[in-house]
Amino acid sequence: DADVTQTPRNRITKTGKRIMLECSQTKGHDRMYWYRQDPGLGLRLIYYSFDVKDINKGEISDGYSVSRQAQAKFSLSLESAIPNQTALYFCATSDLLNEQFFGPGTRLTVL
């Protein structure tokens, strides 16, 4: 079984809808991250969490929110989706050496 899982893997939604992307990990890491990847722009950090009570904004947090439900679960929400949030979204975890491990990604399309 994969160490970092993401659901859904693909999602098509309409402008204005609220959606949630979920991430679970079995690696036992405290640190979790959400990134988005866009062609030509690379990967950019949205939010990160170093433990259940710690939530921090990344480079591009506007329009997003997160919830750390447990050490193993970190969810990303789009409160009111817009077309420029169409992207590939990745969840990641890291160990104490800060080696990062990524999930398989969620391909989100906002129409």
Add this chain to the structure above:
Amino acid sequence: KQEVTQIPAALSVPEGENLVLNCSFTDSAIYNLQWFRQDPGKGLTSLLLIQSSQREQTSGRLNASLDKSSGRSTLYIAASQPGDSATYLCAVPNQAGTALIFGKGTTLSVSS
């Protein structure tokens, strides 16, 4: 602000060739550097993590080197195979150590 650059953006080689992918970073005050592989539309797979105290790390046909003083890292792939075709990304921690800053990657195509 830390910036990571990867050259070339794309590379095509015949099967069996040895090749080098380059990564440069502007702020040498890093404590590690990580190389990833990404297949089209898929997630990132960690290949190698080099700590700042190390100069090289090896895994199978892959060898990564790190020269902090010059702000450079290289990923050497020996005896390339078609299955090596993918995008290779390097990343370094940001100054606060809170997340990674990625290069835009080198897309490798190995023909049989």
